[in-house]
Amino acid sequence: MGLKDEIFEQPAVLQNWLDTQLVQTQMIAQAIRQRHIDYVFLAARGTSDHAGVYAQYLWGSLNGLPVAFAAPSLFTRYSGWPRLERALVVGISQSGQSPDIVSVIDEGRRQGALTLAITNAVDSPLADAAEFALDVSAGPEKAVAATKSYTAQLLALAALGAAISDEEDKLAALWRVPHAVNEALKLDQAIAQVAAEYKAMDRCVVLGRGFNYATAHEWALKLKELAYVFADPYSAADFQHGPIAIVEPGFNMLAVAPHGAVLADIKSLLHRLREELQANLLVLSDDDEALALGNASFHLPPDVPEWLTPLVAIVPAQLFCYHLTQAKGYDTEAPRSIRKVTLTK
């Protein structure tokens, strides 16, 4: 089992999650609906933090719940403890081992808040600490770079949001995700060819906005940790507030641009990047105009509701990173300098 196997396992992992975890998720949603929750207080690091960014947009738009990120050092290094009684306190961690994430759940519980662990390890300090635990159920993840545990985290978060909102059509839409992910995997050969052309890329910016701001972050992290590309994620809005100054002709810009409420904004930025600044664009989209703006582009499967596009759009991004790492001659299974479990405090 290597990284590529884990990427290709995702349709089965997601289908299995739906088959086995929805009942528990609806039970947790029921407990959340019965409390006066004002906001979510969320702790996570690395890839799990990007799942948290997805939760910020998802729960904000589906459930009217603002998400405050925990800034773990506030808990572990400073004396101040935010008031958490009316918060839903959430910790996300693949391994469930990180002491700083566990400490946030511990404090939430001490203050009487509703606490929830989302982890791929049900026998872990994080799952033990929380009142409720959502099992990501992705199976053992051997590769240092997280892939299937990330999409399974997103599915668990999406399902919880749909269950809290209690809308039948949203819950039904979840069941179409494994098929769409399978369709995205069929891009594999086309992606391998494009990735080979990007072999010399040593830096880039990854754009996303709204739900896919999370995808931009996760794509950039994968580019850093696997292919050692200096990749910087930006919201299409924030990028215009200063960072756009770094763009020179030929500068590599990667864009996550599926259909939806923010597509027009991203397309207008892509037009400027292409025509005025002569950037080199790689576009992930299901929109013909956005695809045509790319010097290279990957056609995302159509008919995925916007709020679920991050579960599908990350798949070609993972494949691109895998093939780029191979093209550069680096090790896809054991990136230098990092470990699977990092015990920051």
Added chain:
Amino acid sequence: MGLKDEIFEQPAVLQNWLDTQLVQTQMIAQAIRQRHIDYVFLAARGTSDHAGVYAQYLWGSLNGLPVAFAAPSLFTRYSGWPRLERALVVGISQSGQSPDIVSVIDEGRRQGALTLAITNAVDSPLADAAEFALDVSAGPEKAVAATKSYTAQLLALAALGAAISDEEDKLAALWRVPHAVNEALKLDQAIAQVAAEYKAMDRCVVLGRGFNYATAHEWALKLKELAYVFADPYSAADFQHGPIAIVEPGFNMLAVAPHGAVLADIKSLLHRLREELQANLLVLSDDDEALALGNASFHLPPDVPEWLTPLVAIVPAQLFCYHLTQAKGYDTEAPRSIRKVTLTK
């Protein structure tokens, strides 16, 4: 008046702010103390967003107030409106013009939340929209890159935190900031020499943690928009969860490392970066061991309380960006592709 004048104006701007704005700040703090505020809901972009990152640590540790960032596209592009009745809704913008920031304040007011604008333009849509307005009072800022408006925003945020906590020693400490900023400006010539040695730098990572996570973000943005250096800000903790893989021998790492609760963590990472990974380190610190770890280092003024160090530590960072931009032969006053006021929606 150019960028360098605005950098050197900061002690006077901060002194003037204390002389003229503290009474209004204490009145606003009083109104906040009288309400049942569970959390802060904060909207900002660009440099103002980094002031928001400072507020997250400051108000979290001084006032027990978690900060949720507004993700403006949730308001302007999606239909979901978070519940805000028990939030303090804050908008930060130098110009007070950005429609997406104004829309967050508008919605907070519609829901009956306490609303606060922090802006350098008291006659602006943002100040008009909010129930309370804190005047940053930095005077006209001509350079596209924000400097004095940023430190004045930090001072306004720090003063509000101190006034809410109502601790005399915290309020007293504010008055020592202008002198410390003036001391930091005396590093100018030493910084000019070091910046010339960094003339060829085209990429780097900027590390900070805790209160100075904001400083890392602001330093990296200035490097991008002025010197076109591809600079990526990281918390020292998050950096170890993957991104550290990009570090090769000679890779440029800039670190903001004043004394305080997170210094030991940053020093242990700096040891690893220097000894194991042979990175090239530039260190801002008032701690002898941290300074000695740098291939180059700038000695911050001592005796600044940790929670106020971001107001002082950003000053040598601004000077470094100014001199680096000059060394590279770029225009410090009008960076390419960006405007002073960006009207994102």
